[in-house]
Amino acid sequence: MEILLAIVVGLLYAAGVYLLLRRSIVKLILGIMFFSHATNLLIFVVGGLHKGQPQYTANGIAAVANPTDPLPQALILTAIVIGFGITAFFLALMYRFYQTTGTEDLDDMTEGENL
């Protein structure tokens, strides 16, 4: 299963990279969201997979045998929320960008900036 999920992580990253390299600004934001999905899954898989074992504790020892590592989960939780913040901000920025410039083509932004 780990290998399968590793391939999925790679695929998600590939999707993110491909979308980031588009000229359309809408696709750019989709790419960023794929990146954040991919990273969450990456940390999760690397932290070790243990089927159906939630992290509960009683009296200082794990309540179940062979539990999942709680630390990567805590990190991912933070990452998901921050990813959400970035997505919301980016959406607003994109909306604003389109309203102001009337274009979705990122290449149009380089006008007058070429050396």
Add this chain to the structure above:
Amino acid sequence: MSGLLNYLILLLAAAFFSPHLIKKGGKAAPWLLGLVSAGGFGYLLSYAKFIAAGNTLNYTIEWLPELYLNFTLYLDGLSLFFGLLVTGMGALVLVFSGKYMEPYPLKHRFFFLMLLFEFAMLALVLSGNLFTMFIFWELTSVSSFLLIGFNHEKPEARNAALQALLITFAGGLAMMAGFIMLGQMAGTLEINQLLQSGYLIRSHPHYLPALLLILAGAFTKSAQFPFHFWLPGAMQAPSPVSAFLHSATMVKAGIYLIARLSPVMGGTPEWRYILTITGAITMLLGAYFAFSQTDFKKVLAYTTISALGTMVLMLGIDTDISVKAAIIFLLVHALYKGALFMVAGLIDKSVGSRDLRKLGGLYRVMPKTAIAAIISLLSMAGLPPMIGFIGKELIYEAKFAMPDIGNILLVAGVVTNVFMVAISLALIFNLFLVPLKYPGKKPKPPALALRIGPLLLAALSLIFGLFPAQVAQLLLKPAIIAIHPSIDTLKLALWHGFNEVLLVSFITVVAGIAFFLLYRNINAALTRFNSNVLHFKFVSAFNRGLDLFIKLTKKKTSFIQSGYQRYYLMAIFLMTAGLAWYQLIYTWQSWGTFVRPGMLEVILVMILVSATLFAVTVKSRLAAILSLGVAGYSIALIFIIYGAIDLAITMLLVETLVLVLFMVVVYHLPKFSNLSSEASRFRDAIIALLVGGFMTGLVIKSLQLDLSPKISEFYTENALALAFGKNVVNVILVDFRALDTLGEITVLAIAAIGVVALLKLKTRKGSAT
């Protein structure tokens, strides 16, 4: 010893105070500043007996001893000799500048720069740590740059200044690399310790590269061929600068460095050949070019190049007699060249020209100055009874004693000196003795402040020539011993008896006089020869190189800085992928054990994969966003399967929120359009797969790492006991790593503020909102 440090600080303070003093102090101010410099001379002189008795002084303020970086002052015979040169010449030049710079509106700035230079130069020669020396070395380059470009409204002055700066800085950088290598070899940059580890350094495999780098610094500073051309350009500076920096002191910093490191790096065949050949070429070229100049200062600049070449040559031969010759010639040259540059400035000031073709018979106008100039020129020609004669005799003697290529060097030396004699005689006769000739109005005799420097220096040329013994014992011998500790006697006299050296001297003088008598013919022939044969101009070659470099840089920059976002991203992705793939393939071990996945997982993964592919390829934005949501929900389900309940809940909430948000704005957004071509999409797909591939490999590799003991064991053990919570993930978030969560909330708050600001902001030009 800290007295030296105090004096340096005083000098620096004087530099910063001088603009004010010059503005308010009137005529007395330059004399006062000269007195500060003369005070340093006197103070250093008070050490002379102590140093001559064989003592040295070392004063260290530790800064970063682990990297051998300290502020150290070191006083021995050599640094004392140079220190006296700097302060003594400084005093005379400052007084001279007071009168010379009178009409300049920016003279207060000039005095600041001159004193700053004097401070840097004195600190350079007193440095006891190569790193300390490097700092002051660069500071002299900077002040030289500012002084050459002092007449900044003239484009030639600006160009010359920039050229000098680039060349000396390039050399300085190379020198720094050499110093670092030296530090690695010897384990120290302290000069008094380096002097003990000469054998270690000379036998080290990195000796030659370090030597070449350090010599690059010395050669650029001391205007050795092929870097000599910046020095004639530097004549754009006012004459006091030429007298002080570009003849007597700064250009000798390279000589000082070579002399300083001679006991450490000298004596090897590499040292001998590089220095003698470079020195000999520079010596000949300088003398040759000096002969055909018409600008008085240019003549002096080229003879300075020639003299610097002679000193490098002497230090390169590296015998007892040649080191003696080098140090004595250095004194000789500083005395006559300092005086002559001041005379050049003085004539320029009172007659209004430096063009040798327009001047003549100035003895009638300024007899005292003329006598000083004639004495100095005789010293330059190496005629008795000036000290120049002693210097030249020693140089010949050193060449006679040189074993293998001594004969060639002797011929080169004779040719050089023939030129020198001819130039000196031509200057004496044409400037002072022929009937009076001047452009413009009748010149007035120069003021005392202008005269005092040349008169004093010329008097010293004569006195040291007649009575060389005292100065030899007190100052020259300790300086020579610092380079060659084995020397025990130094006897200087005008009269050596009849020998081969005297014969060669005689031949030189006769040939020089013959050359002088044919001056006009030879000069015309040489000028023709130069313009027909020697087309190669160092300055224009340098400028072409510089232009080419700037063009290349522009091309490179506009290639890398394309201004298109996706090309920057592409560069980052490709670089990362390349490096990561290299590491992956290089260190690959195994795929790990393959556990057969259950049906549920396989179905989830299939949904995830097809949602992802669909989101990437679909034409409709709504479908793309929805399939992104599907991918997100599938990941949440995977979290559930593997026991991460908190993650799954958060993920589901966030995904839903994002979908809602997207739906709100989606109708305000443009439809997907195909902006890029088929080929570029294919290229991007390959880049994407390269990145995705190494990420997969990374996951597989990191799964094989053994992470025990895990940090989380601590959290599991203490979650209930310390934080009174049973859900370990929650406890970590709100208790153990609560600050992280606070940061997370802050990020959200900032994002929220940003969103509100972006949506509420009115566009200035009133385009549709």
